[in-house]
Amino acid sequence: MNFKPAVGETGGLPGEEIAVSSPGGRLYIWNLDKSNVRNFPKDLKGYAVTSPLLINLDGDKEDFNEVVVVSKKD
Numbered sequence: 099m100n101f102k103p104a105v106g107e108t109g110g111l112p113g114e115e116i117a118v119s120s121p122g123g124r125l126y127i128w129n130l131d132k133s134n135v136r137n138f139p140k141d142l143k144g145y146a147v148t149s150p151l152l153i154n155l156d157g158d159k160e161d162f163n164e165v166v167v168v169s170k171k172d
C-alpha cells in the first residue's frame with residue numbers, strides 16, 4: 099500500500115503540519131521544522147489502512163484541521 103503524506107494546518111506552531119501514517123501502525127505529525135507535534139507520534143492500535151486526511155471536522159473558526167486515519171486490527 100502506498101501511503102501519502104497530508105499537509106495542512108492543525109494548529110500548534112505557525113505554518114502547516116505534515117501527517118503520515120505508517121503500515122507499522124503509527125501516526126506521525128511533524129511541524130515544518132521537522133519536530134514532532136506535541137503528543138505525536140500516536141500508536142494506532144493496529145495497522146494503518148489509509149493515508150491521513152486533514153479536514154476541519156468540528157468547523158472551528160480558526161479552521162484548524164483534525165486528522166482522520168483508518169487503522170485495522172487483525
Ligand SMILES: [Ca+2]
Pocket residue numbers: 107108109110111112113114115
Ligand atoms: Ca500549524
Ligand SMILES: [Ca+2]
Pocket residue numbers: 153154155156157158161162163164
Ligand atoms: Ca477543527
